[in-house]
Amino acid sequence: MNNLDDLLAQQAAIAAQPMPVPDALMARILADAARVQPRPQPFAVRAPAPAKLTFWQAMSDMFGGAGVLAGLATVACAGIYLGAVQPAALTSVTLALAGSSAVDQLDFMPSIDSLLAEE
């Protein structure tokens, strides 16, 4: 039908002209756009890598500080010294405390032979 085609063509000609967009509508649309627009991400600043610990720093951290480590070292040295030198004064104290029995006579790990013998 030519009449229909003519009418559609006239409507198309009208539609081809940009439809005026009310300022209020455009403002709402642009406000939406600003609200949901992704924000540009700043370049991430990488945290500096932790400095590599030296052996003594690692040991100090492990034992809770340089003071504690120094104390442990002192005690260890003192123990080695006393064990190696065995000063007479210290030996007499040990004998006085332990009596006549030598420490090596104590049986801290008895064998089970005595238990087996009871059967």
Added chain:
Amino acid sequence: MAKDLQNFAEDAALLTAYANGDPDAARDLAHRIVPRILGYATRILGDRAEAEDIAQEVMLRLWRAAPTWRAGEAQVSTWAYRVAVNLCTDRLRAKKRRRSDALDDVAEPEDGRIAAVDCMIEADRHAALTRALADLPDRQRQAVVLRHIEGLANPEIAAILQVGVEAVESLIARGKRALTAALAARRTELGYEEA
């Protein structure tokens, strides 16, 4: 055709710029897309206020889709039309549920440019066409408006309506037959001479 391709590329570039934080891209893209969507929704719904709501919603969805937009998969304008078609369909269905007196609810075109047509009989004819379009089934109306008023090609309409090109051709043909019949019934009233 080359101009269309250029427009599609510019739309996609603006959307990408928007997604990258360009503050001016939204304004430029809105000025390219909104008039078309607003015009389409106005013609389909016959209600300017509702058409503005549709245009705003389409653009909001476009802004939200921007960060994940993959250029080349869809054209921005086709995507926008598709969303507009779906939103208009929802509105029309809701309207039909509410509407009791169908014909009286069909608004006369609010487009001032149509109302400004000097010859009253021309205005009557356009009003009759608008009313006949409003009486078409939704899909037929959308296909006819997209093809004959918006001037889109059938493949693009097929992408918008998410049907095949043959289905688009069928929708348009049936729609035009129904429009012809509707206008023919008012032939004398609209000032057309009898053949």
